[in-house]
Amino acid sequence: MWKPAEKIKHAPNPGLSPSTEQARASKLFSPVNLGRLALKQRTWVPAMVPWRATDDGFVTDDVVDWYSRFAMGKPGAIVVEATGIRDIPSGPLLRIGHDRFVPGLRRLTEAVRVASGGESRLLIQLIDFLSVRRRPEPAKYFAKFLQVDDQIREKLNAQNWPEEQIRAHLSGLDETALAQILSAREMESLRMGARERVTDMHLEHIRTLPQVLPDLFAVAARRARDAGFDGVELHYAHAYTMASFLSATNDRDDGYGGAKENRARLPLEVFTRVRREVGDEYCVGCRFLSDECIEGGNSVEDAGYFGAEFARAGMDFLSLSRGGKFDDAQQPQVGGAVYPYTGRSGYECMPGYISDARGPFGRNVQAGAWIRQAVRAAGCTTPIIVVGGIHGFQQAEGILQREEADIIGAARQSLADPDWFLKIRLGQGDQVRVCEYTNYCEGLDQKHKQVTCQLWDRLEKNVPGIKRTSDGRRRLTAPMWNPSV
Numbered sequence: 001m002w003k004p005a006e007k008i009k010h011a012p013n014p015g016l017s018p019s020t021e022q023a024r025a026s027k028l029f030s031p032v033n034l035g036r037l038a039l040k041q042r043t044w045v046p047a048m049v050p051w052r053a054t055d056d057g058f059v060t061d062d063v064v065d066w067y068s069r070f071a072m073g074k075p076g077a078i079v080v081e082a083t084g085i086r087d088i089p090s091g092p093l094l095r096i097g098h099d100r101f102v103p104g105l106r107r108l109t110e111a112v113r114v115a116s117g118g119e120s121r122l123l124i125q126l127i128d129f130l131s132v133r134r135r136p137e138p139a140k141y142f143a144k145f146l147q148v149d150d151q152i153r154e155k156l157n158a159q160n161w162p163e164e165q166i167r168a169h170l171s172g173l174d175e176t177a178l179a180q181i182l183s184a185r186e187m188e189s190l191r192m193g194a195r196e197r198v199t200d201m202h203l204e205h206i207r208t209l210p211q212v213l214p215d216l217f218a219v220a221a222r223r224a225r226d227a228g229f230d231g232v233e234l235h236y237a238h239a240y241t242m243a244s245f246l247s248a249t250n251d252r253d254d255g256y257g258g259a260k261e262n263r264a265r266l267p268l269e270v271f272t273r274v275r276r277e278v279g280d281e282y283c284v285g286c287r288f289l290s291d292e293c294i295e296g297g298n299s300v301e302d303a304g305y306f307g308a309e310f311a312r313a314g315m316d317f318l319s320l321s322r323g324g325k326f327d328d329a330q331q332p333q334v335g336g337a338v339y340p341y342t343g344r345s346g347y348e349c350m351p352g353y354i355s356d357a358r359g360p361f362g363r364n365v366q367a368g369a370w371i372r373q374a375v376r377a378a379g380c381t382t383p384i385i386v387v388g389g390i391h392g393f394q395q396a397e398g399i400l401q402r403e404e405a406d407i408i409g410a411a412r413q414s415l416a417d418p419d420w421f422l423k424i425r426l427g428q429g430d431q432v433r434v435c436e437y438t439n440y441c442e443g444l445d446q447k448h449k450q451v452t453c454q455l456w457d458r459l460e461k462n463v464p465g466i467k468r469t470s471d472g473r474r475r476l477t478a479p480m481w482n483p484s485v
């Protein structure tokens, strides 16, 4: 995991908590509208994959428990984890690519409604992603995966060698020698695992993404509406397909790459098609990056342009993340898959407590404020959600008062304490379990293990009725909180 060179250790500092009266008068606990969807307060639990779905993408009791636990803290909105819009196997990640997923998702929306007493709105994040292969054993790569083409033969001066001989020869070379023979892409497939890109125009299923994706997103959004979700968040952030279309690294030559107007085209077409499918009444927004935080990637200026275009097109909210790209990810172990949160951009997405002088708390706020300005300058009042190390009332309220954002997102702080917003609202902020930004939870996500928080996953885990992880070592949800009023 990448860390800033300075390696300064930062302790969380939630500051003073308000009294009930102060909380009631605050902006944080005041209502806000996402288009026609009214939120009771400006508190937001962003998407977090907890690795609790079945292997074929269905909602389980553990998924229901996980979101119900967040709902007990009664935030303004909860966004269900990245959920795949295609009907293809994708491991224990939630899916919405077929009508058979709707009953399970409906059970989830009903449970959350009950657990929050109807106070929290529930959205679902819709994602498309391209294929990423695990890092191969070099021997296997040379025996099976590498395409032996004329270029390789030429470089080796081996035009007449049988293919098997070439494979065996390459298998015996070191990385420096291989780099003279293989293309950069082949070297990457060997070192990191083969990964498709939106710019792979030689592949038909990639070339036709602009024709295929609008319908896939639209039908998925309709299913979300039918399952009782209050809205959908189109996942245009991090390392996935739609973010790759927006990226400054997208040089497709079919009108969907190059200039930023072209890079925004598919995301706008997807939104238009989704809107047509679910109607004007339904809440549709997106999550995108305020900064890709990679060399040659989008900057905050690009993001300001995209934000203004999305708002003008009629999106109901814009949720801002940052970084989280494959481009600068670290090399995985053999047999492991590349994880887009291991490089500098990954650090910017989920900054940990070992940081630079700026620290991990509120790193996305300045960029968010800039993008909000760009959206307001375009004449739109679309609410902006910001995340990144936000863990205290003063910090959250300050961001809203200075009009740097309209809604406060807190992922890891909500994982550390799903009741934290409620505790603050009830004047019991001193009882909040404060996130230490250790990224233990993110480490579990990286290993595709059930995500929990180290601050509570060993507490009272042997009490009868407490559900535990598959290895029995950790409890699956945070202990209950009984307000002392």
Ligand SMILES: Cc1cc2nc3c(=O)[nH]c(=O)nc-3n(C[C@H](O)[C@H](O)[C@H](O)COP(=O)(O)O)c2cc1C
Residues within 6 Å of the ligand: 046, 047, 048, 049, 050, 081, 082, 125, 235, 237, 287, 321, 349, 350, 351, 387, 388, 389, 390, 409, 410, 411, 412, 413, 441, 442, 445, 451
């Ligand atoms: C375990 C875990 C899973 C995550 N899964 C998602 C996801 O499915 N979709 C997404 O957009 N972001 C995901 N994120 C990123 C968070 O939504 C959030 O942007 C990030 O953690 C920074 O916010 P924070 O500092 O409040 O935690 C995940 C984060 C964590 C810790």
Ligand code: SF4
Residues within 6 Å of the ligand: 412, 413, 415, 416, 434, 435, 436, 437, 438, 439, 440, 441, 442, 452, 453, 454, 455
């Ligand atoms: S494990 Fe808990 S304390 Fe550590 S970063 Fe995750 S939520 Fe915060």
